[in-house]
Amino acid sequence: MYTDPAGKFRSQLKAANGEVVAVGSEAYEAKSGALKGIDSVKRNAAEAGIDDLTQG
Template sequence: MAGKFELYKDKAGEFRFRLKAGNGEVVGTSEGYKAKASAENGIASVMKNAGDEGRYDFKEGKNGKWYFNLKASNGQVILSSQGYADESGAKAGTGAVGRAAVGAKTDDQT
């Protein structure tokens, strides 16, 4: 089941988006963008790159949790994950991003 992107403005006035799985769980969030069009380009980039395993970068945080970033072809981070208990959980999380992004609609809350 396809997920959805929620496009919103944060408290600082920047545009951000989060990707939610079909069950409503947030599977990734974006950085802040000054322009709405830039955030919309970020959404398009997530849709394009989510299925490419080579675009994910895995890291262990200082808190011991594992995270991943999805990067565009230019190396820019376009989506960051929540924390996972271990690296295998983070790697499984990339599958949730891929499934959610395919055919996802955008819910513009701006």
């Protein structure tokens, strides 16, 4: 988690090697909101589907 230039809280998902593999699209006013968002990703990511938008 980090604060952006506007002072809002944001998150990034990093691989084991430290490389950023996803950036959260939502900025949170409160740190507690960002932590809830991170918790939601942790709980739901394993079950998330993949939308292949390259198929046309």
